[in-house]
Amino acid sequence: MTLKAVPVIDISPFLKGTPAGKQKVAAEVGRACRDIGFLVITGHGVPEALIQQTYDTAKAFFDLPEEEKMKVERPSPDQVRGYSPLMGEGLAYSLDDKTPPDLKESFSIGPTNVPAGAPYYTGPEAGPHFAPNVWPASPSLLKPVWTEYFHAMENLSAQLMAMFAMALDLPEDFFEDKIDKHISMLRALNYPDQNTPPEPGQMRAGAHSDYGSLTIVRQEEAPGGLEVLNDDGEWVPAKPVPGAFVVNIGDLMMQWTNDTWKSTMHRVVNPPRDKALGSRRISLVFFHQPNYDAMVTCLDSCHDENRPIKYAPISSGDHLKSKFVKQTSVEAA
């Protein structure tokens, strides 16, 4: 089915935990994952005050002078922590599409309560996945607020993964041991006003799919927003719904389900020129990524003689590393 809009789903019956409520929500979520790979969730239980504070601290950080922000610059291409300046990356590069770099800057954190000295987290196998966070001195509230928001997103992701499991006729806890040491990332994106027209082919964020299991986005209403590619090759706007989150499937969920579910292409378009001033937009994006050693292998229910397995098994960590290095290859553009 070709959708013209992203479905809105109230997930509160799932969170309340009655068997009928859970089944109903899981079925709706499963349909959205199959049909378009995107959904908007309401009734998610994350306090609005926490969302607002996370937004406010991100905005205060982006409003600092550039030299202040550069004090917490991303340490290396594969270590996604701290600040990436305007035009520091291009999401389309993850698909080897050479367009000019994205018109956005970002600030990112990874897991916050990493056990000290445990080899799983600090040994060579861990690579950059549990690298320490890089916190700015100002705004001082950013660290405690972002730490709390990261945990809220971690819990919501675990609930969504339980919905996914039910929707795929798996035991509800199927993904639990694959995400209990997850390597997710929380990232604020600042898309500034566009004082000068973008270059040909340049966007706020070039067309891409996300890399992990799922992504949870808190959007802001502004000209020049998120668009999603449907089955007919049309770009459908994913309009912000107040108080709601946009959730989308990432590449690993698509590989787990052998393309039964879609890791849908999306992009963030430029504002029209007559609305380019005053079009600033900040998104809060949580990229949920399973444990680095979780193997993503086609689920039994997703292949048979008519549906051969399309993807070789890959670990979550290896898949992520290959994408990050590409997305920062700006000089190659």
Ligand SMILES: O=C(O)CCC(=O)C(=O)O
């Ligand atoms: O800003 C948004 O709405 C989405 C950004 C996005 O798709 C991404 O960073 O992967």
Ligand SMILES: [Fe+2]
């Ligand atoms: Fe994305």
